[in-house]
Structure formats: structure tokens, C-alpha cells
Amino acid sequence: QLRLNAPEAMEYVQDLRDTFVDRVLSNSSDNFPEGMLIESYARFVEPTLLETEDGHRIRAGAVIIATGSRPVVPEAWAEFGDAILTTDDFFEQEDLPASCAVIGLGVIGLELGMAMARLGVEVTGIDMAETIGGIRDPEVAQQAIQIIGKEMPLWLGAGAELERAEDGRIRVTAGDRSVVVDKVFASLGRRPNVDRLNLEGAGIPVDERGVPVYDRHTMQVGDLPVYIAGDADAERPLLHEAGDEGRIAGHNAATGENRAFRRKVPLNIIFSDPNIVQVGARFDELDPETTAIGQMAIPPVGRALIMANNKGLIRVYADKASGRLLGAEMICVRGEHLGHLLNWCITKGMTVGELLQMPFYHPVMEEALQAALYDLYHKVEAKNDSPITELQPLD
Amino acid sequence: QLRLNAPEAMEYVQDLRDTFVDRVLSNSSDNFPEGMLIESYARFVEPTLLETEDGHRIRAGAVIIATGSRPVVPEAWAEFGDAILTTDDFFEQEDLPASCAVIGLGVIGLELGMAMARLGVEVTGIDMAETIGGIRDPEVAQQAIQIIGKEMPLWLGAGAELERAEDGRIRVTAGDRSVVVDKVFASLGRRPNVDRLNLEGAGIPVDERGVPVYDRHTMQVGDLPVYIAGDADAERPLLHEAGDEGRIAGHNAATGENRAFRRKVPLNIIFSDPNIVQVGARFDELDPETTAIGQMAIPPVGRALIMANNKGLIRVYADKASGRLLGAEMICVRGEHLGHLLNWCITKGMTVGELLQMPFYHPVMEEALQAALYDLYHKVEAKNDSPITELQPLD
Missing domain, CATH: 3.50.50.60 (FAD/NAD(P)-binding domain)
Incomplete structure (x- = not known):
């Protein structure tokens, strides 16, 4: 072994x-x-x-x-001393704890929580919110909670309370659940x-x-x-x-010019496995009346099957009338790369139809994005001015 | 073990x-x-x-x-019967041979040769050409030969001759080198x-x-x-x-319209590890007078270090006067994704300067591409019309 x-x-x-x-x-x-x-x-x-x-x-x-910034740690937790870890001290540890409660499941909590879980630490993930990783699209959130919940228990929707346990370790209670751990990793934001x-x-x-x-x-x-x-x-x-x-x-x-510059189209990547990625407009910023949503579930995707990582979901958003791509949210292996592709296309103001005219190699995870884009294309009004969707007439 | x-x-x-x-x-x-x-x-x-x-x-x-097409196998090799493998029968094998000569180091020879080598087969790679994977950029070819040559011996520049060895196996001779193998994998094209x-x-x-x-x-x-x-x-x-x-x-x-359609900007990906990728115009199609070349070596790239796969080279080509991106060749982990990004940008007619205004997250392999693009940007005449290269003025 x-x-x-x-x-x-x-x-x-x-x-x-x-x-x-x-x-x-x-x-x-x-x-x-x-x-x-x-x-x-x-x-x-x-x-x-x-x-x-x-x-x-x-x-x-x-x-x-x-x-810069520093990790948020509630003042009351000072009494637990070095049993409380943050990113400031985690990488100074010489060994891993046997058990750890990760409190706060944003980017840092998910990345380090998942890493610890895979390295054999008994991890419990806790967040006051009902979502993880700042995911706003409920379909993606549901997938992410299910996928990551298989690697570590996720206690969502209740704040965590800490107290010293009888054996000197820390009892963490959230809602009606409770666990005794060696360490608490505070990932409550910065x-x-x-x-x-x-x-x-x-x-x-x-x-x-x-x-x-x-x-x-x-x-x-x-x-x-x-x-x-x-x-x-x-x-x-x-x-x-x-x-x-x-x-x-x-x-x-x-x-002293005080010149104004255009800022980037938003891109957020959580290096969990699979990646969680957000691009452009967020789900809750979209107008449901004028927005079309396309999606592709990862389980049947060929490349994901080959990589034995066929889980997750890609959701892409476009303006219904013009077909202009607005944003995306996904949990998906290699999602970091799909995020760059989508972000650059949104920056260039491209439509779903234009994206479908780009090459998608085989077998790559970009084909999962392609499938989501086909689904989206059927739901937008603007169609490509060509008898073949995927190809531009030469004339 | x-x-x-x-x-x-x-x-x-x-x-x-x-x-x-x-x-x-x-x-x-x-x-x-x-x-x-x-x-x-x-x-x-x-x-x-x-x-x-x-x-x-x-x-x-x-x-x-x-x-469709079928694998090329020299007629004279028929006498070696099922000791000659092609893609038609490789995936029907119930076991792997102890040793195998892979003759022809294009996409199929490299992908299957490398897979067999990593699965424990004693592989010898042979090609008449002095390059592998159809690489045309001599700097990339040198890197690829060095990197892949560490996983299996590469005999380049001489054709292979087959004869029955005394022990019933096959003796493969190329130039002044010779090896006796159980199987010969013919990847000479289709x-x-x-x-x-x-x-x-x-x-x-x-x-x-x-x-x-x-x-x-x-x-x-x-x-x-x-x-x-x-x-x-x-x-x-x-x-x-x-x-x-x-x-x-x-x-x-x-x-019956016989309508003409625009074809895709070329994209070739070899799923070796690291990937070998070719995008757009090939090195030998470029006019050295009007072309600028940028590059980034992979060894110092942060994400490549994290993945313990920090080897390879990215080379990007642009029109010197306009800065328009023309093509790229690389051997690089996650190169398949960089290939899609570059291909789509070339399809959209983008310049090196425009690419540098796109977001590059951290830590991702796209940052290696970014470094190659910075190198290229310094060598083209067209600069971004902005006091900050990476940002567009809002006005």
C-alpha cells in the first residue's frame, strides 16, 4: 500500500x-x-x-x-492559538493534521480543503452560504456541491462555532452538526x-x-x-x-494624467479538481427575459471519459436577440482553459454563432464547450448568415 | 512495487x-x-x-x-504476419509486447510509441526524417527530440529494414543501428x-x-x-x-450550388506528453524578411514547475510590420489548449498587441504563451495605441 x-x-x-x-x-x-x-x-x-x-x-x-490584504479571523478564535490556520501559516506547517475543519468555502477554502482531503486529512467543509466557491448559477452550484461533497463533507447554510473539546482539540459546531478536529483552517475571506x-x-x-x-x-x-x-x-x-x-x-x-482604462472582462478560476470557473456576467446579473442559456453535462464527454474525470456541467449565457456571448459558469476538468477561451471571445464581442465557426479539435475538452454552445445557439435569435452554421461562405 | x-x-x-x-x-x-x-x-x-x-x-x-483511408504498410512486410501492427489491429491486442519498433514518428507513431513506452514496452522510435511529429521549426524540433528521446530512443534520418531474426523475432535496422523486437508498429502514414x-x-x-x-x-x-x-x-x-x-x-x-466556404486556420495537436502543437502558418512557409518570432522556454514557467512538467518551448510567429499573428509551433504541457486560443485569435485576425490586452490568469500555462507574446511584441513594429501596452484607454 x-x-x-x-x-x-x-x-x-x-x-x-x-x-x-x-x-x-x-x-x-x-x-x-x-x-x-x-x-x-x-x-x-x-x-x-x-x-x-x-x-x-x-x-x-x-x-x-x-x-495588500490579510486573512479574516474572528477575534474570539485567538484563544485557540496555533490550532487556527490561515494561508499565512499553512505553508509553514511541517506536517499535516489528522483532521481539519475548513471554515469558509470560497476559492481558498475549496483549493486547500480539497488538497488536504486528497492528502489524507479528515476534512469537514463549512460555510454559512448555501453555495460554494461563490457559484451563483444554481445548476452549477448543485453539481459542484455534489462532486466536491464526495471528497469531503460539506456543511452549508450555518455559521461555525468553536469551543475547546474535552480532549484539548477543537469542537466545531454548525447548525445541528458538530465535529472535533485537530486544526481549523480559517478561509473566511481577506x-x-x-x-x-x-x-x-x-x-x-x-x-x-x-x-x-x-x-x-x-x-x-x-x-x-x-x-x-x-x-x-x-x-x-x-x-x-x-x-x-x-x-x-x-x-x-x-x-498626473488620471487617464481611464478599460478593465478586463471578469475571469475567476478555482483550481479545485474539477476546476470551477466564472467568466463575464454572473448568473444573478442576467436579465432572464433577454438572456438565453446553453449547457452541457460532462458525464458523456469523450475526453472527460478518457481522463476518468467525467463529471460537472458547463453553462453559457448569451443575449437572446443578438447572440452575443455574455458569460459562463462551470465545474469541469480543464475548465481553466475553457475560461480563457470564453473570456477572450467575450472581450472581442463575439456571438455564439461565431464561436461555432472556430475549430474544435478532437478529442479535447473544448468539445464540451462546443456542445454547450450548440445548445445555446438553438436558443438565440441571431443565426449565422450561411447555409452551413459552422462555416463562412467564401464569397 | x-x-x-x-x-x-x-x-x-x-x-x-x-x-x-x-x-x-x-x-x-x-x-x-x-x-x-x-x-x-x-x-x-x-x-x-x-x-x-x-x-x-x-x-x-x-x-x-x-x-476514408488505411495505414500504409510496405508489401514486403507481409511475410512478418501479425508481428506487424497498425492502428487497425493495435487496439485488438490482448496484451502488450515486451519490445516494439515504432516505424514512422508522425502523430500516430509518437502518441502510441510514447504510450507503449510508459506502459513498460521497450520502444525504439524510427523515422527517415530528421524531425518528429511533422515539426518544421528547428528550435521546436530540437526540444521535442530531446524531450521524447528521454522516454524512448529515437533513430532519425534513416529508413528501416526488417528481417527475421534467428530467434524468430524481427531484426530492425536503420542506418548503422539495429535492434531485435517482438513487434513492429507501422505508423508510416495513411x-x-x-x-x-x-x-x-x-x-x-x-x-x-x-x-x-x-x-x-x-x-x-x-x-x-x-x-x-x-x-x-x-x-x-x-x-x-x-x-x-x-x-x-x-x-x-x-x-448543386457548388458554393465555396472558408476553411479553418490549420490546427494540429499531437497528444504526446507534453503536447506538440502547430497553428496557422508553418515555419517553412514564413518569409524570414517580414516575420518576427517570439519564444518562451518552459523550464522556468511556474505552472509547469507545479505540474512537474517544465520542459519544452513555445514559438509564435507574427507579421513584423502589422503585428498580426501568423502561427505558432510548440512542445508544451497543456499545449492543446494554447493551440485553440492561438488558432481562434489568428482566425479573428488579431495582433500580438491585442493578445497582450487579454487576461492571463495565474498560475496557468497561458502565462507561458503570454511570455512568448511579450517577446514577440518587442520584435514587431505595430505597437498598441495606449500608454499601457496591456490596457486599452477607455476614451
């Missing part, structure tokens, strides 16, 4: 993590000229005047807030690191959460020479979006 | 194969009305007059030739099944290979009411292309 050597697995992951972190540092702050990087917490005195911990003051032509910046005191406009009020096309805060980028702004906490925000904030801070 | 139960593995594959074949039959010929399907070889008497084996004659308004149709006798124009002369946009043979589709025409023997050809031939045979 094969068994996992968990400490070796964790060390392997840590080594990879270190490689990636080193690479980022060596391409950024490591290259700053002497004196350019001041390592300190800073707070605003005025919108363009910062003070470091040692009282040093810096007057700037423009300021960019890029302070909060932006803007609470200790003295934003309000310095006259920087903030919303009810304390997050600076900014324009997502210019990244400018209010009408100040202050900009924000990345997780600090509490919107789209994704690397590629943070990159765009950094570029916009940097350009506008450096030039 | 884990060992493969080869007979069980073959049975598993056969079951899957049967499932897929049944599905095709039950969606096509199984549904023909009584008398619509005549099971017989047929030959042309005139372009619209066919004769079956029992002498029955059929006069048709139009004829579609869709007779020939169209048009040689026994009496095409010339019936006045149907054929080329020097005996293949009907036809127009690839109308699928019409000469100016006759005769059409051709699929492997029978000896061009692009791929399922999605055959589907297009069938649709065109069917439309034109039924309507």
Missing part, C-alpha cells in the same frame, strides 16, 4: 513556494537602488505626507496605496490592510468598510493625487487584475 | 473505444431507414453510376466519396481508399497519387456532380476538418 510522507510533501511545496517568492523579490524590491526602499509601516498625515514608524516624514507628489493608515484622519475619503473611495478605471482615490492597487482596494483580488491596477495607478501617479 | 496489468489496461481501452464507436454508429448509420444503407464495396462506372460487388447498379444525382474505385476508368480526374482532383472550398471533384470528404481526399486528416468537408460536400451535393 502506498502512503504519503506528509512532511516531505510539505517540504516540497515549501521549496516551490520559496522559488516563486525569490523570483518575485529578485525582479522587484531586490533591484531598488540604495535608499529607495524604506522598510516600515507608514500612516498618512496628509494625502501626500506619510509618516513612518520612527517618525520620519515623507512628502510625495503622489502616493500609491498597495498594502480584509484590505487599510485600517491602520489613518486614512480618515488625513482627509482621504473612505467607504463604510474603511476602504478608500476610488475610480476603478483611473485607480485614483477621490480627486487626490492618491492611487490604490491590488488587494488593498478590496475588489477583484486576482494577480492579473492587481497587475492592471498597478499599471494604471503607476501611470497616473507618475504622469 | 506497482506493476501494470497490461491485459486489463488493454481491455479498459477497448471498452472505451467500443463506447465511442457505438455512439457514432447509433447517431448515424444505425438510424438509416430500411434500404438506405447498402453494405458493399462500390466502383464507379460513370461519374454518377456506381456498381456494387453483386453487380447492382445505382444511378445518382450526385455522389460523395467518403471512403493512404486514401480511392485506388479500387475505378476513378480513371469512369472519367473522374485524379492526380499523380490517384486522388480525385477537387476544390477544397466546394469539395467538388473537377466539374462533376461528384464530391469528396474526409481522409479519402488525402488532405488534413483530422476529425474537425473532415466534419467541415462533409458539411460542404453534403450541402453542395444536395443543392
